[in-house]
Amino acid sequence: MMERIPQYLFWILIFPGFVFTVLIGLVASWVVRKVSALVQWRVGPRLYQPFVDILKLLGKETLVPRGSQKALFFAAPLIAMTAVLLLSTMLWRIAFDRIDFIGDIIVAIYLMVLPSLALILGSSASASPHAAVGTSREMKLVLAYELPLALALVVIVIKNGGQLNLAQIAQNNVVFSISGLLAFLVALLCVQAKLGFVPFDIAEAETELAGGVLIEYSGALLAIWKLAQAMMLVALPLFLVLAFLGGFTVLWAGIAKYVLILVLLILIKNTNPRMRIDQAMKFFWVYCGFALILAVVLAGLGNYYGIGWL
Amino acid sequence: MSWKIWALKKSPWVFHVNTGACNNCDIEIVALLTPKFDVERFGIKLVGSPRHADALLVTGGVTAQAAPRLREVYRQMPKPCVVFCIGACACDKGIFANSYHMVGPVDKIIREIDPNAIIAYVPGCPPKPEAIISGVVKALSAL
Numbered sequence: 001m002m003e004r005i006p007q008y009l010f011w012i013l014i015f016p017g018f019v020f021t022v023l024i025g026l027v028a029s030w031v032v033r034k035v036s037a038l039v040q041w042r043v044g045p046r047l048y049q050p051f052v053d054i055l056k057l058l059g060k061e062t063l064v065p066r067g068s069q070k071a072l073f074f075a076a077p078l079i080a081m082t083a084v085l086l087l088s089t090m091l092w093r094i095a096f097d098r099i100d101f102i103g104d105i106i107v108a109i110y111l112m113v114l115p116s117l118a119l120i121l122g123s124s125a126s127a128s129p130h131a132a133v134g135t136s137r138e139m140k141l142v143l144a145y146e147l148p149l150a151l152a153l154v155v156i157v158i159k160n161g162g163q164l165n166l167a168q169i170a171q172n173n174v175v176f177s178i179s180g181l182l183a184f185l186v187a188l189l190c191v192q193a194k195l196g197f198v199p200f201d202i203a204e205a206e207t208e209l210a211g212g213v214l215i216e217y218s219g220a221l222l223a224i225w226k227l228a229q230a231m232m233l234v235a236l237p238l239f240l241v242l243a244f245l246g247g248f249t250v251l252w253a254g255i256a257k258y259v260l261i262l263v264l265l266i267l268i269k270n271t272n273p274r275m276r277i278d279q280a281m282k283f284f285w286v287y288c289g290f291a292l293i294l295a296v297v298l299a300g301l302g303n304y305y306g307i308g309w310l
Numbered sequence: 311m312s313w314k315i316w317a318l319k320k321s322p323w324v325f326h327v328n329t330g331a332c333n334n335c336d337i338e339i340v341a342l343l344t345p346k347f348d349v350e351r352f353g354i355k356l357v358g359s360p361r362h363a364d365a366l367l368v369t370g371g372v373t374a375q376a377a378p379r380l381r382e383v384y385r386q387m388p389k390p391c392v393v394f395c396i397g398a399c400a401c402d403k404g405i406f407a408n409s410y411h412m413v414g415p416v417d418k419i420i421r422e423i424d425p426n427a428i429i430a431y432v433p434g435c436p437p438k439p440e441a442i443i444s445g446v447v448k449a450l451s452a453l
């Protein structure tokens with residue numbers, strides 16, 4: 001056990017973990033900004049822009065608002081970052097080396113909800129009325145999208161005959177069936193909401209909440225939030241690739257799948273206006289909920305009678 | 311030049327305050343942020359909270375009501391940061407020079423709380439977006 005610690009540290013801190021994920025994540029956030037710029041018919045930022053943004057934030061003063069819960073205010077971004085770091089290390093290892101342990105899909109669900117919980121904690125610790133409104137919206141949004149996401153994964157598990165193991169699930173291309181396609185589409189929208197991208201950026205709402213949940217963060221703490229968000233931009237699409245699209249069996253195909261999901265997310269982001277919170281809840285619970293109940297039934301039938309395309 | 315200033319120049323996020331402008335300068339700033347001028351090329355981005363901002367775009371000659379708010383917003387910005395006075399009013403009270411309710415101009419109010427503040431001026435009534443870009447670029451390259 002002891003002699004393997006350097007290797008674990010290498011995994012977590014350098015190769016599939018921190019350094020690698022941050023690099024890919026910042027490049028991905030550049031892709032988001034660049035493609036948005038192209039959609040709006042402009043030139044957009046240069047490749048190094050997200051790196052300079054982080055560097056600049058690290059060089060600035062960090063202000064702590066008066067009346068805030070200091071310990072929580074500092075801890076929240078670190079919790080979020082740690083959760084995403086673990087998630088992305090785990091997913092990359094599954095993608096590259098097919099390590100498997102039973103039930104890792106459930107671990108992934110829990111790690112995916114941690115950054116949102118940290119965001120709720122951090123913003124409610126910051127003693128600002130705008131952040132409080134943002135917190136309540138973020139909480140409702142988490143309640144709204146967690147149920148459809150869990151149901152979508154239930155479809156996956158049924159389609160794979162009860163496997164709870166991402167490396168096994170990644171062998172199958174679930175998306176080429178009716179129930180798998182429905183589940184994939186809903187999970188894509190849930191990822192959109194988890195990333196806080198436009199139709200569901202209700203909690204950040206630059207125009208009316210002025211940054212909402214992140215309003216009081218500045219300097220290095222804001223840099224950590226931005227890094228965590230950039231890493232989410234790697235981990236969440238990667239999770240979709242593994243769970244729905246058949247994983248990284250061939251390296252370039254895996255990369256192509258990741259880029260495809262990223263571009264889909266960006267296009268949804270650029271072609272939709274922001275929803276109100278009640279519309280978002282109705283959308284996730286009523287429409288996505290019913291679509292998924294249908295998908296679960298179809299998947300169950302398909303599994304029972306051995307029809308692959310259902 | 312320290313790396314902090316270098317990074318600041320490459321990615322100035324701006325926050326916009328109106329301290330009693332006639333609203334025309336604000337319209338020009340909004341026009342500046344449209345896709346036509348595409349200031350994201352230079353890393354400029356409009357942010358909603360002064361705590362995220364590196365550059366404060368102030369318009370208007372600071373009314374008695376607005377002065378405490380301007381000071382508060384300046385205090386909320388993490389340093390190092392830059393203040394841009396946009397328009398003749400913000401630079402030197404402009405056509406409101408002798409009004410009873412103007413306590414500005416902007417640099418006087420800011421210097422009261424931070425004598426070493428970095429302040430740049432873009433005159434014009436109102437300055438065109440092109441003039442604002444040129445002013446911002448000149449000020450940042452002089453930093």
Ligand code: SF4
Nearest residue numbers: 331332335397398399
């Ligand atoms: S400088 Fe001119 S346009 Fe700008 S706020 Fe003053 S009066 Fe209005």
